[in-house]
Amino acid sequence: MKDKFWFLTKNSLSKKIKNKTFLIVNILLLVALVALINIDKIVLAFGGNFNEVNNIMVVDKTENTYDIFKEVIDSEETIIDTGLKYKVTKIDDEDKAKKDIKKDEDILIIFNEDDENIISVKMITYGYINSNMYQLINTSINASKQILAMEKLNINEEDLAKINNPINIEREYIEEGKNKNEENQELIMSVVTPIVIFPFFMLILLVVQMIGAEINEEKSTRSMEIIISNVSPKVHFFSKILAANLFVIIQALLLFLYSGIGILLRGGSVQTDQINEMVGDITSKVDASGMLSNIINYIPIVLVLMLVTLLGYSLLAGILASMTTNMEDFQQLQTPIMVISLVGFYLSVMSSMFEGSLFIRILSYVPFISAILSPSLLLTGVIGLKDIIISILLMVIVVYLLIKYGLKIYKEGILNYSSNNLWKKMIKALKN
Amino acid sequence: MLKVKNVTKFYDDFKAVDNLSFEVKEGEIFGLLGANGAGKTTTFRMIMNLLDPTSGEITLNDKKIDYDVTDDIGFLTEERSLLLKLTVKELMIYYGTLKSMKKDEIISELKKWLKRFKIEEYENKKIKELSKGNKQKIQFISSIIHKPKLLILDEPFSGLDPINVDMFIDVINELKDKGTIIIFSSHQMNHVELFCEKLLILDHGKTIIEGTLKDIKSRYDERKILIKADVTKAELSKLEGVKSVVIKGDEIELNISNKKHVKDIFKFISKCKNVTKFEVVELSLHEIFTREVGGNNER
Structure with a gap:
């Protein structure tokens, strides 16, 4: 019987891995992830009208704005990094300049004196211009206006630096273990959601669908009768669960691998790297607070919680699939699972909006939701190691109960070929 | 010998099989007949260890049927039990391994039977691509590939033309001669008459007629x-x-x-x-x- 268990597990796993869909999906995932990580390089590599030099012609009727604007636009470009090419020239003849506007890259800016607003600006173009170029010009004009205003009000450079210096808010916390960097939840969530929560949520959907499809395929073709006459429902059940979980773990590892390939390919870049900057920014903030070492310590325990939760979801999917006879019925019956995981997903994404909410904190212990919600709460410092351990223990209890009582339903349901009164049948199986 | 002794099966309050008893010896073909819903499938499922009888006992060669014994049983279900996405070879390896056969043995037996049924070219074809009759042949091969001691055939001739029916009958008779215990069920009574020496007719779970074909006929x-x-x-x-x-x-x-x-x-x-x-x-x-x-x- 032990040999048959491993045979069924191996067979189920290899069937999934050798499936053409798996190959196609993974090729797409590899391409998508590598592309996403290197999106800026790809956009530049393909070229486009951003290779054209934008010809910014300036008619300065104020006499002193052009020089400031030219200086400002160059410094702004180093900050915004649009990657666009441009040249700024001063033009005296407005009418001639207007005639020179023949394409989208020709831009005429006219600075006029204005008593109320220091300067007024008119921009004439052939059609719509690149939005990044518009943003660069707009920012540069506003910055130029600010400088002109300072000069007009006779503010020296030292005072100007003082005005421009951001205020550093000194924070103090009464509660122990709190620090300022943990308050930067929005930034942390912007990383945690796409890297941790969303892939985990997708893996949950994958494991549920996969188990449902496989069990229903065997039921709808009646091969279940042949299988169950040779191995016990218990052996069959656990082989399906193990194979599905192994598959999901393999898929998760592949996702990591694809991301690694994407990052490796990006590594050769000498261009300004916004992603690297962003990651560096986050890690420096997190590291400064001492959280980075905590996160590294938390990773194994969070992974344990995720694995136990995946097991829980797959057990639940297997139990429900045993009661149905086709995928349509399973889709209906699995709705509660989807709702639970979706609740966890949305709560996780929105948790930073309700910081300090006791309700969300309590939900972070709830089995099936805890693994989706905990990573973000852990990173934002709302919960700690102890809370994760409690969540794991609660999930383990649920897994134990699912195995103990779910097997009764599975044994009863696996040879059931009627779609009527499914919930009633499940309750009856539990009573038996 | 297969012994079904005073077997009763209840589904809640519904009595699907009522005190059923019969015996089938090695080399005998036993006909288990009945209209739809008479209790045949429930009886087969109990013999196959898929269902536990509410009372009574089923033994094969004096051993209670459990997962140690089911390797000796072959089952051709009425509704086809084929995994349509697999090839013929993959399916046979799957079902054969579940019957504790080794891969090499499965492949050599499969080749032998495919040749016998004149469908050697379908070894690597997907089941879903086969005709109804060929699917039935594959189903039949899957039930006998492991040389079972007990073979249950539920509507084995469905979807077959007369030439293939004769081919099946030849194989069934060969298995009988080799000492296989065969239980046969069909709604085609002419098929039953062809080779069932003993038979039993179920009606609403109860045995209404039992005996050899000759004895039964002589009662009328x-x-x-x-x-x-x-x-x-x-x-x-x-x-x-x-x-x-x-x-x-x-x-x-x-x-x-x-x-x-x-x-x-x-x-x-x-x-x-x-x-x-x-x-x-x-x-x-x-x-x-x-x-x-x-x-x-x-x-």
């Missing part, structure tokens, strides 16, 4: 007489014991209430002109079945 005194002669329907209808007269082409079928009337009818016919046929036939299994089960279902 009614006979059919097939006649070819210059005689009219009206003349025959007047004879004593004649229940009905049916003209079938150039032949007349006479249904008589008791075999004791055969002698008098023969005397009458022998006086007619152009007599070329006078054949006395026992009731067919089909007639016995419809009489016993049909009547009960009408209730």
Whole structure:
């Protein structure tokens, strides 16, 4: 019987891995992830009208704005990094300049004196211009206006630096273990959601669908009768669960691998790297607070919680699939699972909006939701190691109960070929 | 030997099988018959260890049927149990391994049977691409590939043309000769009559007829007489014991209430002109079945 268990597990796993869909999906995932990580390089590599030099012609009727604007636009470009090419020239003849506007890259800016607003600006173009170029010009004009205003009000450079210096808010916390960097939840969530929560949520959907499809395929073709006459429902059940979980773990590892390939390919870049900057920014903030070492310590325990939760979801999917006879019925019956995981997903994404909410904190212990919600709460410092351990223990209890009582339903349901009164049948199986 | 002893099966309050008992020896073909819902599938499922009897006992060679014994059982289900996305070879490896066979053994047996059924070219074809008849052959091979001691055949001839039916019958008879215990179920009574020495008819879970085919037929005194002669329907209808007269082409079928009337009818016919046929036939299994089960279902 032990040999048959491993045979069924191996067979189920290899069937999934050798499936053409798996190959196609993974090729797409590899391409998508590598592309996403290197999106800026790809956009530049393909070229486009951003290779054209934008010809910014300036008619300065104020006499002193052009020089400031030219200086400002160059410094702004180093900050915004649009990657666009441009040249700024001063033009005296407005009418001639207007005639020179023949394409989208020709831009005429006219600075006029204005008593109320220091300067007024008119921009004439052939059609719509690149939005990044518009943003660069707009920012540069506003910055130029600010400088002109300072000069007009006779503010020296030292005072100007003082005005421009951001205020550093000194924070103090009464509660122990709190620090300022943990308050930067929005930034942390912007990383945690796409890297941790969303892939985990997708893996949950994958494991549920996969188990449902496989069990229903065997039921709808009646091969279940042949299988169950040779191995016990218990052996069959656990082989399906193990194979599905192994598959999901393999898929998760592949996702990591694809991301690694994407990052490796990006590594050769000498261009300004916004992603690297962003990651560096986050890690420096997190590291400064001492959280980075905590996160590294938390990773194994969070992974344990995720694995136990995946097991829980797959057990639940297997139990429900045993009661149905086709995928349509399973889709209906699995709705509660989807709702639970979706609740966890949305709560996780929105948790930073309700910081300090006791309700969300309590939900972070709830089995099936805890693994989706905990990573973000852990990173934002709302919960700690102890809370994760409690969540794991609660999930383990649920897994134990699912195995103990779910097997009764599975044994009863696996040879059931009627779609009527499914919930009633499940309750009856539990009573038996 | 397969022994089914006082087996009863309840689904809640519904009694699907009621105190069923029978025995099948090695080299015997046993017919388990009944209308839809009579309890056949439940009985097969209990023999296959898929369901536990509410009471009673089922043993194969004196061992209670459990997962140690099911490797010795082959089961051809009424509704086809094939994983359509697999190839023939993959399916046989899957089912064969579940019967504790080694891969090499499965492949060599498969090749042998594919050749026997003249479908060698389908070894690497997906099941879903096969015709209904070929799927049935694959299903049949999957139930016998592991050389079972007990073979359960539920509607084995469904979807087969007469040539393939004969091919199946040959194989079934060979297995019988090798000592395989065979339980056979079909709604085609002519098939049952072909090779079932013993049979049992279930109706609403209860045994209504049991015994050898010869014994069962001998319990009925009614006979059919097939006649070819210059005689009219009206003349025959007047004879004593004649229940009905049916003209079938150039032949007349006479249904008589008791075999004791055969002698008098023969005397009458022998006086007619152009007599070329006078054949006395026992009731067919089909007639016995419809009489016993049909009547009960009408209730």
